Amino acid sequence: QSPENCMFGKYIDECLNDPCINGQCINIDGSFRCECPLGYSIDISGITCEDTNECEIGNPCGNGTCANVVGGFECACDDGFEPGPMMTCEDINECSQNPLLCAFRCVNVIGSYECKCPTGYVLREDRRMCKDLNECSAKPGICKNGRCENTVGSYRCRCDQGFVANPTQTECIDIDECRVMGNLCKNGRCLNTLGSYNCVCKPGYTTDITGTQCVGKHDLHSNCLILTHSVPSSCSCFYNNECSTDPNLCGSNGVCQNSPGSFNCDCQRGYSLDPSGQSCEDMDECDGNHRCQHGCQNLVGGYRCSCPQGYLQHYQWNQCVGEHCFIFFNGNIKTFCDTG
Numbered sequence: 026q027s028p029e030n031c032m033f034g035k036y037i038d039e040c041l042n043d044p045c046i047n048g049q050c051i052n053i054d055g056s057f058r059c060e061c062p063l064g065y066s067i068d069i070s071g072i073t074c075e076d077t078n079e080c081e082i083g084n085p086c087g088n089g090t091c092a093n094v095v096g097g098f099e100c101a102c103d104d105g106f107e108p109g110p111m112m113t114c115e116d117i118n119e120c121s122q123n124p125l126l127c128a129f130r131c132v133n134v135i136g137s138y139e140c141k142c143p144t145g146y147v148l149r150e151d152r153r154m155c156k157d158l159n160e161c162s163a164k165p166g167i168c169k170n171g172r173c174e175n176t177v178g179s180y181r182c183r184c185d186q187g188f189v190a191n192p193t194q195t196e197c198i199d200i201d202e203c204r205v206m207g208n209l210c211k212n213g214r215c216l217n218t219l220g221s222y223n224c225v226c227k228p229g230y231t232t233d234i235t236g237t238q239c240v241g242k243h244d245l246h247s248n249c250l251i252l253t254h255s256v257p258s259s260c261s262c263f264y265n266n267e268c269s270t271d272p273n274l275c276g277s278n279g280v281c282q283n284s285p286g287s288f289n290c291d292c293q294r295g296y297s298l299d300p301s302g303q304s305c306e307d308m309d310e311c312d313g314n315h316r317c318q319h320g321c322q323n324l325v326g327g328y329r330c331s332c333p334q335g336y337l338q339h340y341q342w343n344q345c346v347g348e349h350c351f352i353f354f355n356g357n358i359k360t361f362c363d364t365g
Contacts, residue, residue, distance in 0.1 A: 048074035064096035088136065089114035105136035128154045145178035170220060171197035187220035213239035228302065229267070229287025241287070242267075278326070279305035295326035319345055 040050035045059035048067070061067055061074035068075050079098040080091035086100035089108075102114035109115035119138040120131035127140035142148055142155035149156050160180040161173035168182035171190070182190050184197035191198055202222040203215035213226035224232050226239035233240050267274055267288040268281035275281045275290035279298075282289045290298060292305035299306045310328040311321035320331035330338050332345035 044072050046073040048072075062096065085113065087113045087115070103136065126153065143178070145180075168195075168197060170199075185220060209237070210239055212241075227287070229284075274303065276304050278307075293326065295328075 038052050039057040040052045044050055044057065047065055048059040048061045051058050051060055059067055059072050059074065064077055064079070065074040066077045067073070076093075076095050078093045079085050080093045085091055085098060086102070088106045089100040089102035092099045092101065098112070100108055100112055100114050102108060105117055105119070106114040107117050116133070116135050118133045119126060120133045124131070126138060129143055129146075130141040132139045132141055140148060140153050140155075145158055145160070146155040147158045148154070157175075157177050159175045160167055161175045167173055167180070168184075170188045171182040171184035174181050174183055179195070181194040182197050184190050187200055187202070188197040189200050190196065199217075199219055201217045202209060203217045209215045209222065210224035210226075212230045213224040213232075216223045216225055221237070223236045224239050226232055229242060230239040231242055232238065266283045268283045272281070274288065275292075278296045279290040279292045282291055290303060290305055292298060295308055295310070296305040297308040298304070307323075307325050309323045311317075311323045315321050315328060315330075317328075317330035319333055319336075322329050322331055330345060332338055336345040336347055338345060
């Protein structure tokens with residue numbers, strides 16, 4: 026049975042009259058619908074397909090200018106961009122398209138490209154070729170403690186006295202003379218400084234005018250004969266006898282002994298040198314080894330033994346003996362007992 030003779034009525038194909046304007050009619054049961062092609066959209070009547078202005082919907086071109094056309098749109102891309110498969114403007118990789126754009130290295134960036142130069146070079150005015158960078162002019166003071174000398178693609182440092190260049194010759198490093206030169210500051214201690222060194226001298230010595238040698242104080246006393254301009258002047262040095270200059274140099278409990286460039290103190294019995302080595306101070310014999318059996322009492326310049334009742338200290342032995350053991354014989358004290 027044909028549709029025309031169905032029991033509910035005659036079948037009607039609405040699409041036979043082509044009701045859709047700029048679109049395709051699709052027949053459906055009891056009605057129809059219009060489908061619009063790409064670039065069109067159905068209007069409010071439901072039967073007319075109108076052109077869609079894609080330029081008003083978002084930004085279809087991206088990095089470009091959108092122009093609406095019937096059924097679509099066109100993009101006028103900015104410099105450095107070109108239309109892609111989806112008509113959107115996409116970045117052009119200039120470095121891939123032209124490997125000879127840059128003398129050294131081409132780096133693609135969005136919408137353009139940049140040329141890069143190796144270390145020690147900068148771009149010329151054309152922004153493509155490279156030229157040597159004069160680091161000495163571009164970076165004044167780059168060679169601290171030295172003088173900068175430009176080279177092709179780099180520079181080198183000519184270092185001041187007391188400094189040495191690093192392996193790349195781009196930096197001046199202080200020389201530790203005290204470590205590198207092991208024989209400095211005789212009669213003293215070497216102290217490294219930036220670019221040089223100083224001497225810290227032993228007692229009796231002092232630094233020369235440069236501060237890099239220890240000389241005996243006597244070496245600084247001289248008799249200079251100043252002659253005419255045609256005859257050079259001459260100087261003769263003599264020893265400075267510190268012991269003669271200051272008789273009390275070692276105090277009242279020591280004897281000063283002069284030595285080349287210095288002096289020594291010889292202390293009396295019962296005295297020892299203080300930490301400075303230039304004065305004698307009382308020695309506490311009770312702190313060390315002594316022969317006292319019943320207690321020790323320190324005295325200035327000596328010591329004595331403490332004895333129990335009934336005993337006296339022997340005048341020679343620093344030991345205790347009984348009182349009855351002392352006798353006088355011809356004006357002298359004699360003992361005849363064992364010590365106790």
